Amino acid sequence: MLIFHAATCHFCADELPHLLAYARANPKVAVWIVAPSDLDAVKKQFADAPNNLRIVEDAADKDAGTKQFNAYRAEGTPTQILVNGKGNITWRGTGFSVQGANPFEAGKLPLE
Known part of the structure; x- marks a missing residue:
């Protein structure tokens, strides 16, 4: 999963x-x-994030995040993109609200 x-x-x-709660409850899901x-x-x-949650960074390229933002055509933040093991985007969400647009509620993400 990519989180912009x-x-x-x-x-x-x-x-x-x-x-963070979602990442802790789903340790097999890699969250970037x-x-x-x-x-x-x-x-x-994200200092106290679980081990399956990592921040994308490239010491040699300070614009790596911006390049990924553009490559995945993220329209704003937050944007959530679920990528399967074959590298295909299987789900995309934009924005967040506790009521209605919370993809981290149980059963909302198509992980299978």
Whole structure:
């Protein structure tokens, strides 16, 4: 799962505890955080994340997050993209709200 996240996005902040709970409850799902900017602030937000949640970064390319954002055609943050083992996108979500647009509720993500 790819999560496009910005440290200053209020919807991302709302999503954060739900995302962390989801990652802890589903340790076999690899969750990658892609930050198009302010990587240091994003690292602080995810400092207590479980081992299956990692932040995409490339020390040789400070624009790696922006390039991924563009490559996956993320329209804003947060954007959630589920990629299967073959590399195919199987689900995409944009935005977050506890009521209605919370993909981390039980049974919402098509993981099979």
